[in-house]
Amino acid sequence: MTSRHIVVGVNGSLNSVRASDWAAVEAVRHGVALRVLYAVPDRDGAAPVLCSAASRIRRRHPGLPVETVAVEGGVVHALARESATADLTVVGTRDGGGLTGAAFGSVGMRLAALTRGPLLVVRGDHPCDDGRDVLLGLEDDLDAEAAAYAFQEAERRSAILRVVHSWSHRHIAPEPPSLVPARSPGQERLVREVRAEEAVPRYALTRLRDRHPDVVVDTRTVRTAPADALLEATREAAVAVIGAHRRTSVFGPRLGPVAHTLLHRAHCPVVLVPQG
Secondary structure (H helix, E strand, O other), X not given: OOOOEEEEEOOOOHHHHHHHHHHHHHHHXXXXXXXXXXXXXXXXXXXXXXXXXXHHXXXXXXXOOEEEEEEEOOXXXXXXXXXXXXXXXXXXXXXXXXXXXXXXXXXXXXXXXXXXXXXXXXXXXXXXXXXXXXXXXXXXXXXXXXXXXXXXXXXXXXXXEEEEEEXXXXXXXXXXXXXXXXXXXXXXXXHHHHHHHHHHHHHHHHHHHHHOOOOOEEEEEEOOOXXXXXXXXXXXXXXXXEEEOEEEEOOEEEEOHHHHHHHHHOOOOEEEEEOO
């Protein structure tokens, strides 16, 4: 498929049905085609699963172009390859945190670390168009791709964009009181840090606000662990968008702690957007 499209991985399970339902709605919302992929050891056994998935999608979305494809080999590398040309790659999870067709732990995190485009991990069973807000976890202005995707998603959904910027500062030991009611050097430094961090969302999002004037944006900066702040915020979100901050290790690319936490524990689906 050379035209713009979304790709979803299926395997016949209930969770892959949820993923394909989400992928279909997203494809309609994006105005692109849908590619349904099943990675199996033997292609001959893929037809019933792919036919069932395609029939369900076409019945629910008659005008949506749908293509099915069976590939031999592992799901991780198959979807990672597909992500290079897809607008969005979609997979589902089990309640315990499992990627459809494989244990989510190592396999799912490898996929999240390898995808070359946005990855949507469908968590829970609430519908794709439930009318709730889009959540953006913003670390700094390097999260440009994630921020751009979040604005586009909020615009597509006609939803409010909730931006959570979290930061922490070093502990500053109290200084002896002075007879003059003035800030200590440590207090002055903290005030400067607070002002700088609170300005991050404003400066990082200025161009996107101008580009998407109809998107209502609510931003807040919190002084707490980023993963904790975002995890709590996912309770009220339709979907959460975060940047993929990948690290290199002897085991290959790995995700940072925020993405790791949300992919395992978020209360709503998560879109992971590679940065750079």
